[in-house]
Amino acid sequence: MKQQRQQRKKLLTGDIVKQAAIDSVMKLSPAAMIKNPVMFIVEIGTVVVLLLTLFPSWFDAEERFGFNLTVFLILLITVLFANFAEALAEGRGKAQADSLKKTKREVVASKLVNGEVVVVQASTLRKGDSVIVEQGEMIPGDGEVIEGLASVDESAITGESAPVIKEAGGDFSSVTGGTRVVSDRIVIRITNDPGESFIDRMISLVEGAKRQKTPNEIALNTLLISLTLIFLIVVVTLAPIAKYVGVDLEIPVLIALLVCLIPTTIGGLLSAIGIAGMDRVTQFNVLAMSGKAVEAAGDINTMILDKTGTITFGNRMASEFVPVGGASLAEVAAWSAISSVQDETPEGRSVLELLKKQGTAYDTALAEGGTFIEFKAETRMSGVDLTNGRLVRKGAVDAVKQWIVAQGGQVPSELDAETERIASAGGTPLAVAVDTRIYGLIYLKDTVKPGMKERFEQLRRMGIRTIMCTGDNPLTAATIAKEAGVDDFIAESKPEDKIAVIKREQAQGKLVAMTGDGTNDAPALAQADVGLAMNSGTVAAKEAANMVDLDSDPSKIIEVVAIGKQLLMTRGALTTFSIANDVAKYFAIIPAIFLLAIPEMSVLNVMQLGSPFSAILSALLFNAIIIPLLIPLAMKGVAYKPMSSAKLLSRNLVVYGLGGVIAPFIGIKLIDMIVHLWI
Ligand SMILES: Nc1ncnc2c1ncn2[C@@H]1O[C@H](COP(=O)(O)OP(=O)(O)OP(=O)(O)O)[C@@H](O)[C@H]1O
Ligand SMILES: [K+]
Ligand SMILES: [Mg+2]
Numbered sequence: 001m002k003q004q005r006q007q008r009k010k011l012l013t014g015d016i017v018k019q020a021a022i023d024s025v026m027k028l029s030p031a032a033m034i035k036n037p038v039m040f041i042v043e044i045g046t047v048v049v050l051l052l053t054l055f056p057s058w059f060d061a062e063e064r065f066g067f068n069l070t071v072f073l074i075l076l077i078t079v080l081f082a083n084f085a086e087a088l089a090e091g092r093g094k095a096q097a098d099s100l101k102k103t104k105r106e107v108v109a110s111k112l113v114n115g116e117v118v119v120v121q122a123s124t125l126r127k128g129d130s131v132i133v134e135q136g137e138m139i140p141g142d143g144e145v146i147e148g149l150a151s152v153d154e155s156a157i158t159g160e161s162a163p164v165i166k167e168a169g170g171d172f173s174s175v176t177g178g179t180r181v182v183s184d185r186i187v188i189r190i191t192n193d194p195g196e197s198f199i200d201r202m203i204s205l206v207e208g209a210k211r212q213k214t215p216n217e218i219a220l221n222t223l224l225i226s227l228t229l230i231f232l233i234v235v236v237t238l239a240p241i242a243k244y245v246g247v248d249l250e251i252p253v254l255i256a257l258l259v260c261l262i263p264t265t266i267g268g269l270l271s272a273i274g275i276a277g278m279d280r281v282t283q284f285n286v287l288a289m290s291g292k293a294v295e296a297a298g299d300i301n302t303m304i305l306d307k308t309g310t311i312t313f314g315n316r317m318a319s320e321f322v323p324v325g326g327a328s329l330a331e332v333a334a335w336s337a338i339s340s341v342q343d344e345t346p347e348g349r350s351v352l353e354l355l356k357k358q359g360t361a362y363d364t365a366l367a368e369g370g371t372f373i374e375f376k377a378e379t380r381m382s383g384v385d386l387t388n389g390r391l392v393r394k395g396a397v398d399a400v401k402q403w404i405v406a407q408g409g410q411v412p413s414e415l416d417a418e419t420e421r422i423a424s425a426g427g428t429p430l431a432v433a434v435d436t437r438i439y440g441l442i443y444l445k446d447t448v449k450p451g452m453k454e455r456f457e458q459l460r461r462m463g464i465r466t467i468m469c470t471g472d473n474p475l476t477a478a479t480i481a482k483e484a485g486v487d488d489f490i491a492e493s494k495p496e497d498k499i500a501v502i503k504r505e506q507a508q509g510k511l512v513a514m515t516g517d518g519t520n521d522a523p524a525l526a527q528a529d530v531g532l533a534m535n536s537g538t539v540a541a542k543e544a545a546n547m548v549d550l551d552s553d554p555s556k557i558i559e560v561v562a563i564g565k566q567l568l569m570t571r572g573a574l575t576t577f578s579i580a581n582d583v584a585k586y587f588a589i590i591p592a593i594f595l596l597a598i599p600e601m602s603v604l605n606v607m608q609l610g611s612p613f614s615a616i617l618s619a620l621l622f623n624a625i626i627i628p629l630l631i632p633l634a635m636k637g638v639a640y641k642p643m644s645s646a647k648l649l650s651r652n653l654v655v656y657g658l659g660g661v662i663a664p665f666i667g668i669k670l671i672d673m674i675v676h677l678w679i
Helices: 002-009 014-026 037-054 065-102 198-207 215-244 251-261 264-283 291-298 307-311 329-340 346-358 397-406 415-424 452-461 474-484 495-507 519-527 539-544 554-597 612-636 645-678
Strands: 108-113 116-121 130-133 143-153 164-167 180-190 286-288 302-306 317-323 371-376 381-385 391-396 428-434 437-445 465-469 488-490 512-516 530-534 547-549
Touching (some): 037 264, 065 198, 065 264, 286 554, 307 554, 329 391, 329 428, 381 397, 397 415, 397 428, 415 474, 452 465, 452 554, 465 495, 519 530, 530 539, 530 554, 554 612, 554 645
Parallel strands (some): 512 530
Antiparallel strands (some): 130 180, 143 164, 286 547, 371 381
């Protein structure tokens, strides 16, 4: 499985680079260029200079073939470099889309029609149809298991070759078209019409077909267009003014000046930054439904995490039976077993496993024929109503206490002390009760994932507040919260409490992220600004969320936030760099232009550039080659250390702002020294 994952990461191959080179020429089409107004202006300038080069007489212009041709070529590569950046960023997604499309081969499906099996083409299946999938067969469409249990190979979409169990009911019922049943047989209800499947969505996502500009990008684009218009006006009005004072500025020189001044660096890299950011999330096996979701992740103030499975490993295992109120150890063990025979949750299964491990004989015959009470997050209890009328329950201590009191029973005096002992060790105590009597406790142990403290510390440095929401009791919650280092916790919380927390934070103007997998998480996932659903989870959760983690690792939300932050930072840093650059170029090129007309003004030549022409060409060439030089940074993202936004901003202003001012002086001077040798 590691190998497959690596293969995915190594997708930036020679083929992609070659394809990107071809695409950058295709993207010269004005219909495509107009989407990037800054570069579109450069393209128009390129065409004008070409015409001036070839037919100077048309314009009554001076014949300066060599210079004009050079300006034309530099302008052309400027546009090509920008197109190449975008094409390269798109390349990896396209390659991934191609491999996904291969999994979309036409398959046949065994559709159930009035109880009979009819073989049909998968493409004819509609929402609501039921199909049978047997061992070895491809699952014909997205759906929910409504009958049976099977192991499914999902490597086609997750890159993970270990099969996963899918079963009817519960949080592991969703299946994805294009994955394969490797054992057993399941009946599936199709949940999507053709063309709307998960793989379809994934293809259009990685391909960027549906890529819409995010609000952030639109705002930045507006700024870039405004700057471009301002400089356009400046340059256009410069000509008559210069003429008035007796300086004749040629059109290619003015175009060169314009291109140097407008924000071509960020204009050329902007869409590559966005695509690469999305791609980084995808390579991380997280599907973001929109770029907006990734950017929102970068702006998160509050993160809601659940305890079990996110902060802890989630294998809450029974480790001890604790009798209370004069009950014997054997009695607690026996009732624990009876309450758990039909409880298919990991917690329930672990009770029987513990008894087996301890070698304790237990008899669950009493439970036969009884009504099973399934565990629910709302009741926080599970159990069985026996045929002899006795009611057996186990569950969260406060829930069982309430139940016992409602039954007319009493709470044994040492229950609280024992509960406290387990909870203060970070364990989860489950009370076991029958009718009106509490027999004792089951001690469920779970461990905090290693490295959690460091990760929450990082989040804190990013200015993100973490809140752990758990159905567990306050003491267990407090112990785990302390051990993991979260900022706050909410104990004994029911699913609706999560929405309440999210709404409360949002009301304070904060952006909230959360993870979840169950149907009861769906409303909260939809309410959160960033909702990360687990691929193993229910269809409802996946549809409500704006991101899906194919590896079903809830703690990945932390990395997703880091990627979002890095995306925003990269864009900010390169914008700063680009604008600082343009300011510096202004000082390099303006004196040169005036020197061209009034050679006596040699004091203007502060940079000691070879000649006015070489100064203009050097500035223009620097302006072009800075784009490909920054492609790696745009694609990889700027180096990122967790710290507060304010600190980051000032640090970036120094590095990229100051760097942006200094770099052109050095770059242009170097190029000029070379250029001057041959003109
Ligand atoms: N199988 C079960 N039978 C009875 N009670 C259970 C069972 N599983 C869990 N509980 C009790 O219900 C509480 C809530 O469990 P649930 O899994 O819903 O927690 P949660 O809300 O997801 O929060 P977290 O994941 O942080 O524990 C648990 O703390 C435990 O006391
Ligand atoms: K520029
Ligand atoms: Mg949970």
